[in-house]
Amino acid sequence: MTGTGEEDEELLARAALTRVLEPGDPHGGRWLREHGAAGLIRLLTDRRAVWESPPGVKPERLDGYRGRAALADPRRDLAVAAAVGGRFVCPGSPEWPTQLDDLGDERPVGLWLRGRPDLRRWALGSVAVVGARACTPYGAHMAQTLAAGLAERGWVVVSGAAFGIDGAAHRGALASGGATVAVLACGVDVAYPRGHAGLLRRIAAQGLVLGELPPGSHPTPSRFVLRNRVIAALTRGTVVVEAAHRSGSLVTARRAQRLGRFTMGVPGPATSGLSGGVHELLRGEAVLVTDADEVVELVGAIGELAPERRGPVCARDLLEPGTARVLEAVPAAGPVSAGELARACGTGTDEVIGRLYELHSLGFVERQGDAWRLGPGKEDGGAESGTVRRGGR
Amino acid sequence: MTGTGEEDEELLARAALTRVLEPGDPHGGRWLREHGAAGLIRLLTDRRAVWESPPGVKPERLDGYRGRAALADPRRDLAVAAAVGGRFVCPGSPEWPTQLDDLGDERPVGLWLRGRPDLRRWALGSVAVVGARACTPYGAHMAQTLAAGLAERGWVVVSGAAFGIDGAAHRGALASGGATVAVLACGVDVAYPRGHAGLLRRIAAQGLVLGELPPGSHPTPSRFVLRNRVIAALTRGTVVVEAAHRSGSLVTARRAQRLGRFTMGVPGPATSGLSGGVHELLRGEAVLVTDADEVVELVGAIGELAPERRGPVCARDLLEPGTARVLEAVPAAGPVSAGELARACGTGTDEVIGRLYELHSLGFVERQGDAWRLGPGKEDGGAESGTVRRGGR
Numbered sequence: 001m002t003g004t005g006e007e008d009e010e011l012l013a014r015a016a017l018t019r020v021l022e023p024g025d026p027h028g029g030r031w032l033r034e035h036g037a038a039g040l041i042r043l044l045t046d047r048r049a050v051w052e053s054p055p056g057v058k059p060e061r062l063d064g065y066r067g068r069a070a071l072a073d074p075r076r077d078l079a080v081a082a083a084v085g086g087r088f089v090c091p092g093s094p095e096w097p098t099q100l101d102d103l104g105d106e107r108p109v110g111l112w113l114r115g116r117p118d119l120r121r122w123a124l125g126s127v128a129v130v131g132a133r134a135c136t137p138y139g140a141h142m143a144q145t146l147a148a149g150l151a152e153r154g155w156v157v158v159s160g161a162a163f164g165i166d167g168a169a170h171r172g173a174l175a176s177g178g179a180t181v182a183v184l185a186c187g188v189d190v191a192y193p194r195g196h197a198g199l200l201r202r203i204a205a206q207g208l209v210l211g212e213l214p215p216g217s218h219p220t221p222s223r224f225v226l227r228n229r230v231i232a233a234l235t236r237g238t239v240v241v242e243a244a245h246r247s248g249s250l251v252t253a254r255r256a257q258r259l260g261r262f263t264m265g266v267p268g269p270a271t272s273g274l275s276g277g278v279h280e281l282l283r284g285e286a287v288l289v290t291d292a293d294e295v296v297e298l299v300g301a302i303g304e305l306a307p308e309r310r311g312p313v314c315a316r317d318l319l320e321p322g323t324a325r326v327l328e329a330v331p332a333a334g335p336v337s338a339g340e341l342a343r344a345c346g347t348g349t350d351e352v353i354g355r356l357y358e359l360h361s362l363g364f365v366e367r368q369g370d371a372w373r374l375g376p377g378k379e380d381g382g383a384e385s386g387t388v389r390r391g392g393r
Numbered sequence: 394m395t396g397t398g399e400e401d402e403e404l405l406a407r408a409a410l411t412r413v414l415e416p417g418d419p420h421g422g423r424w425l426r427e428h429g430a431a432g433l434i435r436l437l438t439d440r441r442a443v444w445e446s447p448p449g450v451k452p453e454r455l456d457g458y459r460g461r462a463a464l465a466d467p468r469r470d471l472a473v474a475a476a477v478g479g480r481f482v483c484p485g486s487p488e489w490p491t492q493l494d495d496l497g498d499e500r501p502v503g504l505w506l507r508g509r510p511d512l513r514r515w516a517l518g519s520v521a522v523v524g525a526r527a528c529t530p531y532g533a534h535m536a537q538t539l540a541a542g543l544a545e546r547g548w549v550v551v552s553g554a555a556f557g558i559d560g561a562a563h564r565g566a567l568a569s570g571g572a573t574v575a576v577l578a579c580g581v582d583v584a585y586p587r588g589h590a591g592l593l594r595r596i597a598a599q600g601l602v603l604g605e606l607p608p609g610s611h612p613t614p615s616r617f618v619l620r621n622r623v624i625a626a627l628t629r630g631t632v633v634v635e636a637a638h639r640s641g642s643l644v645t646a647r648r649a650q651r652l653g654r655f656t657m658g659v660p661g662p663a664t665s666g667l668s669g670g671v672h673e674l675l676r677g678e679a680v681l682v683t684d685a686d687e688v689v690e691l692v693g694a695i696g697e698l699a700p701e702r703r704g705p706v707c708a709r710d711l712l713e714p715g716t717a718r719v720l721e722a723v724p725a726a727g728p729v730s731a732g733e734l735a736r737a738c739g740t741g742t743d744e745v746i747g748r749l750y751e752l753h754s755l756g757f758v759e760r761q762g763d764a765w766r767l768g769p770g771k772e773d774g775g776a777e778s779g780t781v782r783r784g785g786r
Contacts, residue, residue, distance in 0.1 A: 138662055267660030270683035279683050288675045290663035
């Protein structure tokens with residue numbers, strides 16, 4: 001099929017460009033708009049291509065791009081990623097989270113992913129929980145409690161896998177059998193920080209690990225800063241738990257605000273420097289939150305994103321077979337644990353959790369404490385081709 | 394002079410009515426509007442006066458009012474107040490703080506005062522600092538620090554003299570040689586709470602103690618609640634330091650908000666029940682503050698109240714002689730302490746502090762840490778009849 005061939009070419013070109021363009025490269029977005037990914041790769045790699053150096057880019061600089069493009073080997077990168085259970089998604093992929101398009105020319109070229117769940121669906125019901133690396137015990141407690149509460153309510157907790165608040169947030173979600181996504185400033189096969197290697201393995205097994213950088217890439221200060229725009233854009237809202245003045249978490253929160261996402265902060269003692277940055281946010285547009293209910297009250301019901309990006313409206317018989325099997329196994333009578341469903345479906349608990357979150361983002365099921373049950377209006381007529389809340393079969 | 398006679402009659406009638414009408418009595422304000430204070434006293438005390446029971450007031454209830462009016466002896470109350478250095482001010486008195494008129498029919502009939510300073514002038518540059526009785530050490534620390542900081546910047550700290558946050562706020566202001574006002578739910582000669590007898594004495598000596606209730610009156614739960622509207626209306630803004638959900642301090646803050654005053658809250662740990670009420674406020678319209686600078690930034694420059702109630706515009710030669718003497722003693726060269734000024738003027742430090750706050754509210758002087766200096770534009774031409782910042786001689 002020609003269509004598939006074109007898609008492959010686009011995907012390969014974008015995978016290659018993740019080696020050529022730094023995250024948020026100021027020229028990359030414009031070039032991609034003007035030439036397309038495959039066109040841009042041709043311009044950068046074809047020695048016969050005559051490409052006038054674009055305004056603001058010195059010839060030496062363009063040589064740098066050409067040099068990286070010449071070395072890019074997307075098939076090898078895809079193979080390396082696949083070896084650790086990874087994949088590459090890009091604009092146009094069914095799994096591409098379209099809210100990243102709000103970043104305009106700073107939209108990632110593509111994302112490298114590890115983990116089974118569907119990123120697009122998970123992102124629809126996700127909240128970022130971020131904060132200081134050198135957090136206080138209070139901050140760690142709040143991040144963990146908040147993340148556990150969000151996960152218990154069926155929300156996906158997104159963070160940056162750093163020490164401190166980020167780690168506590170991921171752990172809180174994992175500990176409550178919930179969904180979590182780590183957005184890295186390095187390759188998804190690189191364990192950074194080293195001390196979080198085990199945590200990253202668990203996140204990749206139960207959730208998603210993703211980043212803009214190709215396999216083997218290491219983080220740099222600017223990559224950390226630019227990674228934050230992905231966290232801000234991917235989620236419905238960002239909660240800052242603890243942050244000193246001038247902290248990177250404030251960058252994420254302010255970016256979220258400019259993108260029209262909800263920005264929230266957890267208050268702390270006015271005497272704590274690590275709450276100073278949060279209080280600074282709260283004196284602006286951010287909303288003060290003290291528990292998961294307050295976060296959920298603000299970010300709204302799952303699937304109720306801004307009107308133009310409502311949750312996908314999808315009839316039950318359009319579900320993937322594996323996901324449909326999990327839905328069929330949820331009893332009309334009442335709640336069931338992920339473990340019981342795994343036994344009923346003859347599959348692993350992690351896989352069932354992933355599929356349950358998919359079903360949750362579509363309104364088919366809801367969480368009830370540690371267990372799951374059919375969503376409102378899903379108990380009757382469950383055997384037929386049901387429709388999600390927003391109707392439209 | 395007839396005018397003085399009429400004023401005396403009005404003042405005596407209002408002093409008598411503080412024995413007849415409970416604070417915030419729903420009928421009192423209307424009756425006062427309809428009949429005036431002297432007219433209302435006549436209606437209640439003259440056996441020949443035919444007064445149809447007004448709508449919503451049963452005859453027995455009216456009898457209660459008449460009974461209290463018959464027993465009222467305002468001259469005796471004024472004498473009792475005078476014996477503890479007290480006085481009575483009411484609408485129309487030069488010292489009446491006109492911002493209380495914003496309370497409409499719930500405006501106090503009058504206020505009993507102890508202390509030297511001019512209430513009207515002090516109220517113009519005042520901020521309420523209120524909160525829980527059973528506060529935490531963190532809350533007490535914040536109240537004290539905030540009040541000290543406000544006092545150091547020349548602001549008058551108003552609170553309710555209760556244990557906990559209120560006491561810490563008064564003490565913070567006193568400790569920094571600053572101005573503080575206690576608004577009581579009992580007579581100004583009653584030491585309540587008993588444990589604050591010494592504190593109240595110090596406030597009366599260095600600041601002001603005031604209340605709506607006549608000498609000897611004791612507090613009741615409803616008097617505490619209604620006292621809060623006076624704190625809210627008197628001040629430019631209310632800061633709640635610690636308050637549980639459903640706390641009386643939240644009543645004060647919400648009242649301040651409805652009156653168009655600034656409402657502020659000091660954040661605390663989300664895990665602390667005593668910050669729960671404050672966080673509730675901060676999730677609404679209240680502004681998060683962590684230090685005195687942030688409070689002052691919000692409530693604005695002294696004397697810059699809403700346009701219709703700007704600080705009094707008053708030429709230097711209209712100052713009281715005692716106040717003018719203090720101003721003349723402030724050296725053009727630089728800051729001076731209240732103690733040095735007291736020695737220079739041959740008067741007490743408490744009196745000098747009171748007069749300095751008057752001068753401050755008029756823009757003549759400003760605080761600089763523990764000391765005082767001439768206000769901006771006051772250093773030159775100080776010997777002539779100067780005008781305050783807002784011009785208009």
